Amino acid sequence: MCDGVELEAIASAEGTPLYVYSAALLRERFAALDEAFDGYPHALHYALKANSNLAIGRLLHRLGSAADANSIWEIEVARRMGFEPHQIVFTGVGKSPAELAQAVPLGLKAINVESAGELARIEAIAERLGQPARVAVRINPDIDAKSHPHISTGLKINKFGVPVDAARELFATLKGRPFLKLVAVHVHIGSQVTSLEPLRGAAQFVVAMAGELGRAGMQLEYVDVGGGLGISYDGVPVLDPREYVQAIVEAVRPTGLPIVIEPGRSIVGPAGALLARVIDLKPRNAISEFAVIDAGMTELMRPALYSAFHRIERVLESGAEPHDYEIVGPVCESSDVVGRDRSLAPLAMGDLLAIRDAGAYGAAMASNYNRRPLPAEVLVDNGQWDVVRRRQTVDDMLELELAAAPVTTL
Ligand SMILES: Cc1ncc(COP(=O)(O)O)c(C=O)c1O
Known part of the structure; x- marks a missing residue:
């Protein structure tokens, strides 16, 4: 949940990868500093x-x-x-x-x-x-x-x-x-x-x-x-x-x-999470699997750039025995690992994960590498949510190139 709204509902409506921010937490974090x-x-x-x-x-x-x-x-x-x-x-x-x-x-x-x-x-x-x-x-x-x-x-x-x-x-x-x-x-x-x-x-x-x-x-x-x-x-x-x-x-x-x-x-930072779905699972070694998710270094560069740690949680809890996963992004770089050696209840295709504390230096550092569109962003406020940045399209991405060169020369 984010401030009373189900993350699964937001992700189903807006797709993934998706940044979700809590207005309540932004206010709280600002006030904590200001009032101090x-x-x-x-x-x-x-x-x-x-x-x-x-x-x-x-x-x-x-x-x-x-x-x-x-x-x-x-x-x-x-x-x-x-x-x-x-x-x-x-x-x-x-x-x-x-x-x-x-x-x-x-x-x-x-x-x-x-x-x-x-x-x-x-x-x-x-x-x-x-x-x-x-x-x-x-x-x-x-x-x-x-x-x-x-x-x-x-x-x-x-x-x-x-x-x-x-x-x-x-x-x-x-x-x-x-x-x-x-x-x-x-x-x-x-x-x-x-x-x-x-x-x-x-x-x-x-x-x-x-x-x-x-x-x-x-x-x-x-x-x-x-x-x-x-x-x-x-x-x-x-x-x-x-x-x-x-x-x-x-x-x-x-x-x-x-x-x-x-x-x-x-x-x-703490007011944002990146939501991503499992898009592939494959064996890694005797005890662990790769869980490939639809967000990686293009959406959240910090793990690849500074080996930064972010908690990764299942959005829908499961009481099943945890299993070991290397949680990786879809980008063709071996550094595109979102979470190393994580223990989570068994994952299946389509499961939704929340990558926590991604509000700072997350969306701001996102890129179009592999022509991946910049993710959508949602702000939850007072039990309601609004898309505050729509997902980029290929047309958005190509607009600058098409404007610079007539189609016939491409
Ligand atoms: C000059 C300057 N001020 C403020 C900041 C914000 O830092 P932080 O996000 O760690 O509070 C930065 C980022 O490193 C910075 O370079």
Whole structure:
């Protein structure tokens, strides 16, 4: 069930693979973070990269969220969700000259700058416009987030942010640069961070930087401690959102500065499941079978990309003795394994499985590999469900190619 609606009914009506999101859980996850600030000034900038479905963005916007966009296209989508420029921070390690040319005139809350070169490019655009650009500098604090190496971003070896010493040199140049308005310092040390210490350390780091800047006569408007709060993928409790927020507030309170956080996964991850049906079964070894399902790395890339674990459950329970399965997708890559060595009551063709906690970095990372259409997405709210993204068709997929080349040349 999802919020009182039978998943089997949704899957029968809409087909599989299918993402299903719970509006109630989205609200609950947003409120848990928001309320934990307990009156301390803050803004939650939901990281659209985790899931930028319009319906989800609009729901979070209505709840009072702001947005973190990672490309000019996410900014465009954020605008269509209802976010105003002053509610958007523009993050991202590589912003092209064309993206900056479009972003600077918008007057965003901040462009989170990743290098001295990017800062100079923003300055040149702002000078041409005759309007100072609001910038935050993303500093690489050299803190180990202790997450998967592919999603750790706060170490010196990672491509993200400006190294601390270089940031100090950059700050020293700002007084003579009237077209740059430094509004914040920013850190984001990684994603799926499940221990408090690195996150607390990152907050303490921005506080120290804000202090240095203050003493140098540069007063910030806020500090941005990024996203990264992890979720439990295996059901074992991890860091509680309240504990995380309280640690950050405690670190920042002495500065009195408002806090920006950029949570993605912790809001939307647990609120989504990917539904898939068994489409083949075949022997694997003496004790286990392959269960081929109609969702794989094209719909949910995380297991293939980072060996990520997602719980996989039968939607209709069975009391039968469990059996061992390697649950694999239909894509022609051996890495397309959705769940290794899983124990489930015996499966049959057509059985429906729910791949849990797939709301973040699931649909957002889906691809058309093997010409597989992007899956449909459904939002369940208050006992009702709506398709919030229809399933892609081959016509949708080919439209761009047909538009680019007349059929006769194909
Ligand atoms: C700059 C920035 N902010 C926020 C996020 C969101 O992170 P998470 O989904 O782990 O909260 C990311 C993603 O890694 C990011 O790169």
